[in-house]
Amino acid sequence: LAKTTQPISMDSYxxxxxxxxxxxxxxxxxxxxxxYQQFPSQGPRFIIQGYKTKVTNEVASLFIPADRKSSTLSLPRVSLSDTAVYYCLVPNTGFQKLVFGTGTRLLVSP
Amino acid sequence: DVKVTQSSRYLVKRTGEKVFLECVQDMDHENMFWYRQDPGLGLRLIYFSYDVKMKEKGDIPEGYSVSREKKERFSLILESASTNQTSMYLCASRGRINEKLFFGSGTQLSVL
Known part of the structure; x- marks a missing residue:
């Protein structure tokens, strides 16, 4: 299984x-x-998905280098409502066991 | 949009009771999952199912069983509830490989 590692927490304004x-x-x-993004007392919800290079949607961008050993979720101009836990998920193709990492708790302050 | 419905938002049970948590999805998804979430421990996979009557253990299956008799419904069963099973339980479903997961709103279970 492709284990994922993320920072435990991040702070922003x-x-x-x-x-x-x-x-x-x-x-x-x-x-x-x-x-995925998760707010307290709710299930996670999909933000963005990609395979290589860059993907952008109305919410975020996802950058994936050529070796694909990491990925970076970019949230432009965050607001207080972006305070949440963010998870990256990398499944094993052909293997249905989907295991989440610990996620990153983002706190956005005024 | 896909809807994943969990039967109860809050549930209070007594130690030793048999508990059923129900999950229904409306998009004909092959794959369904049960997770539990505790503060500081993230999402932990209990069981998953990739087809009717098929099931696989996740990382923490002890004390739980599951049932998938129909494609749209995936049930989590606590045979004899214990206080350490107090947790938020989340059901999810998805179609084919690499498709996104859709989660229910969760069931907060308290075992007293």
Whole structure:
């Protein structure tokens, strides 16, 4: 399984860009990288997914270097409502056991 | 959008009771998952199922069993509830490999 490693926590201020990096050294060739956001007392929800280079949607960008051993979630100009836990998930293709890492707790202050 | 529905938002049970947590998804997904979440411990996989009547153990299956008799429904069973099973339980589903997971709102179970 491609184990993921993320920082336990990060602090930021409103209006700043936040970059959260996830390491996944054993990623398999066909694995996609997916990021989820979780607010207290709710289930995680999908933010963004990518395979290589850069993916952007209305919420975030995802940067994946050529070796794919890490990925960086970029949140532009965060607001207080972006305070949440962020998880990266890298499954083993063909293997359905989806194990989450510890996630990164992001705290955005005024 | 996909809907994953967990039968109860809050549940209080007594030690030794048999507890059923139900999860239903409406998108014909093959794969369903049960996680528990405790403060500081993140999401831990209990069991998952990749087809009707098929199940696989996750990282913490002890004290739990599951049932998947129909594709849309995945049940988590606590045969004899204990206080250390007090937790938030989250159900999730997804279609094929590399498709995103959809989570339910969770069931906060308290075992007294």
């Amino acid at each position: 409103e209006g700043q860009e936040v970059n959260i990096t996830c390491s996944h050294n054993n990623i398999a060739t066909n694995d996609y990288i997916t990021w």
